[in-house]
Amino acid sequence: MTDRGNDTWGGITADELREAWDSRLRPIPDDLIAAAVSPVTRSLLTEVGLPTVEVLGVSFVSGSGLSNVERHAGNEYLVVTDAMPYMAYAIDVDTDEVVEFDRRDPAGTRFVNSDLATLILYLGQVWRAASLTEAAAAKAAFAEIRESLSLLDPVAVEEGAPWWLLLDELESNAE
Incomplete structure (x- = not known):
């Protein structure tokens, strides 16, 4: 290898x-x-x-x-x-x-x-953010993931796309 x-x-x-x-x-x-x-x-x-x-x-x-x-x-x-x-x-x-x-x-x-x-990287970041116990920190992490993904793979976070829906749900649940 x-x-x-x-x-x-x-x-x-x-x-x-x-x-x-x-x-x-x-x-x-x-x-x-x-x-x-x-x-x-x-x-x-x-x-x-x-x-x-x-x-x-x-x-x-x-x-x-x-x-x-x-x-x-x-x-x-x-x-x-x-x-x-x-x-x-x-x-x-x-x-x-x-x-x-x-x-x-x-x-x-x-x-x-x-x-x-890109999938592996961002699912890994979601995995890490989902383990955060402080709601504000988790919400900020999910927002950062959305921003970063929008720069690297913009179509992935267009409204209605799977990542857009997932990150919306995760941010809402972090509140």
Whole structure:
């Protein structure tokens, strides 16, 4: 395994990802990753990996769960989280975009982030902010996440988008 350290995925470094998750990331062996995955996403999975802890009911797939892609409505997706109960986060293998993947209704599939590194980084920041016990600190952390995400991946926080809805709910619950 090569440690990219200061190299980036969409401008995000391995060190930033590890810091967001307190190093609770597990690299995925290359032979367990579907052949259709892009070299950029493959390097992220093999060099940094996926979170090993659950955040807000989201658990990342491990092991052979990443060895196959699912085909729906003409697209191929690598599902990276366990279904919740029928929705999961998945990577569109043609674009590297992360989507909320609706197994029951592919038309319900919608954009979440431009790439997997962005999803991992911001879910890690949400995981850390959700553990804050002081309401004002948590609310400020969620607002900071929204602002940062709007600079890095603006479409992800457009009104009505999954991140916009999630951060609104988290900020409201922190009050």
